[in-house]
Amino acid sequence: MNDGSWLTADDVAYTLSQALIRGRYVNRFKSVDKVTSDGDMTVTVVLYAPNSRFINLLDVPIIKSGTIESRNPPGTGPYMFADEEVLRLDRFTRHRDFTALPVTAIYLRTCDDYELAELFDDGELSLLWDDPSDAFDIRLNSFYEPRFYETSAMQFVGVNSRQGIMRDQDVRRAIGCSIDRQYIVEEVLAGQQASAAPLALSPAFWLYDKAWEDRDWDPLVEMTLLLVQAGLDDYNNDSFLEITDGFGGYEEFSVDFIVNSENTHRVKAAHKIADTLKQIGFNISVRELPWESFMDALNTGDFDMYYGEIVLSADFNLSPLLLPGGLNYGGTVSSEYRPLIENFLMARSDDDVRLTAKRLCDEITIKAPFAPVLYKKYAIYTPLGAISGAAPSQSSVFRNFTDWTIDLTMLA
Numbered sequence: 001m002n003d004g005s006w007l008t009a010d011d012v013a014y015t016l017s018q019a020l021i022r023g024r025y026v027n028r029f030k031s032v033d034k035v036t037s038d039g040d041m042t043v044t045v046v047l048y049a050p051n052s053r054f055i056n057l058l059d060v061p062i063i064k065s066g067t068i069e070s071r072n073p074p075g076t077g078p079y080m081f082a083d084e085e086v087l088r089l090d091r092f093t094r095h096r097d098f099t100a101l102p103v104t105a106i107y108l109r110t111c112d113d114y115e116l117a118e119l120f121d122d123g124e125l126s127l128l129w130d131d132p133s134d135a136f137d138i139r140l141n142s143f144y145e146p147r148f149y150e151t152s153a154m155q156f157v158g159v160n161s162r163q164g165i166m167r168d169q170d171v172r173r174a175i176g177c178s179i180d181r182q183y184i185v186e187e188v189l190a191g192q193q194a195s196a197a198p199l200a201l202s203p204a205f206w207l208y209d210k211a212w213e214d215r216d217w218d219p220l221v222e223m224t225l226l227l228v229q230a231g232l233d234d235y236n237n238d239s240f241l242e243i244t245d246g247f248g249g250y251e252e253f254s255v256d257f258i259v260n261s262e263n264t265h266r267v268k269a270a271h272k273i274a275d276t277l278k279q280i281g282f283n284i285s286v287r288e289l290p291w292e293s294f295m296d297a298l299n300t301g302d303f304d305m306y307y308g309e310i311v312l313s314a315d316f317n318l319s320p321l322l323l324p325g326g327l328n329y330g331g332t333v334s335s336e337y338r339p340l341i342e343n344f345l346m347a348r349s350d351d352d353v354r355l356t357a358k359r360l361c362d363e364i365t366i367k368a369p370f371a372p373v374l375y376k377k378y379a380i381y382t383p384l385g386a387i388s389g390a391a392p393s394q395s396s397v398f399r400n401f402t403d404w405t406i407d408l409t410m411l412a
Helices: 009-019 113-121 169-178 181-188 219-229 264-280 291-300 337-346 350-367
Strands: 032-038 042-047 079-083 086-091 105-107 128-130 144-159 194-196 242-244 250-252 255-260 284-289 305-311 370-383
Touching: 009 032, 009 042, 079 105, 144 169, 144 264, 169 219, 169 264, 169 350, 169 370, 181 194, 181 264, 181 370, 255 264, 255 291, 264 284, 264 305, 284 291, 291 305, 305 370, 337 350
Parallel strands: 255 284, 255 305
Antiparallel strands: 032 042, 079 086, 086 105, 128 370, 144 305, 144 370, 194 370, 242 250
């Protein structure tokens, strides 16, 4: 470790135990019952339920036991803080990859969002990380190279299944059929920044099969049949759909679609979805709310539809959206989801993973507890021609850093 001590099982167990109760990793470890160490080389993690891909969740930086309150606790990486007060990382000379590291130091600096582009254009920053579809847009003027990479961040349309027409799964399913995902990806998010997601799992999921997307009907035909099946029609010729009351009459309805106003990309996507539904005959309005009001509306059920986003854990566990609690604001809970999720997570062979993944996706498509829209991509930006070999991932911007080649003259 960076303080010269050897990494032990106690350090690993301590770090994971702290991750269960504080910080950014709490949600991903909700399936963990306990973590213990046995000697210097063995760590045991006990789960509440089997998960063959749990190892994918362990990309957690390990720190020395007992140092959680330290500002810069000793770690195991190839770089270490030069000083408590200096924002610089120096090479750790005892690291196994010491001689292969492409630079001797990494300088850090703090700045406001609005300063980033100017500092990058002036050459004072050499690397920027960005979520291109976030609320703040970084606009660079100088020559640069973007490197986009897949993530498990999904944007979706959630519904309030406790009230109104959203209680009908045929209506929810029809709404999912109406979403022009490719338009949203290409026109709202500029193409490279996301992947259209017709199914709940990301197209980047390593065993994803395009054949899962096949449907017996064209989406527009399927949508029309589903609306008819749900009893929706323009019964009074006012250009809006009404719903039959089952006794020869009908009832008018409206749809309240909420979205966080601070993210222009989500607002545009919500309006595109609403415009399509208006053309079909839905009396729908988009309500743009600041973040706190948006969350209040979700928590109190004051909505019919909402445009949401979730960063799934690396095992693609959909429990937060499908099981009680978590992010299930719309109450779309079904007893059938739990065994499907459990079977998907415990599947070991590729064939079993494919089978259980398809069954889970099919159930979500049919019951329509939410409608997936896209999976986001993140990006790093570097000066044009300065860096080669960079291949960032969601778990590490500096993944395989020893494979990077950095031309310091280009940075200068």
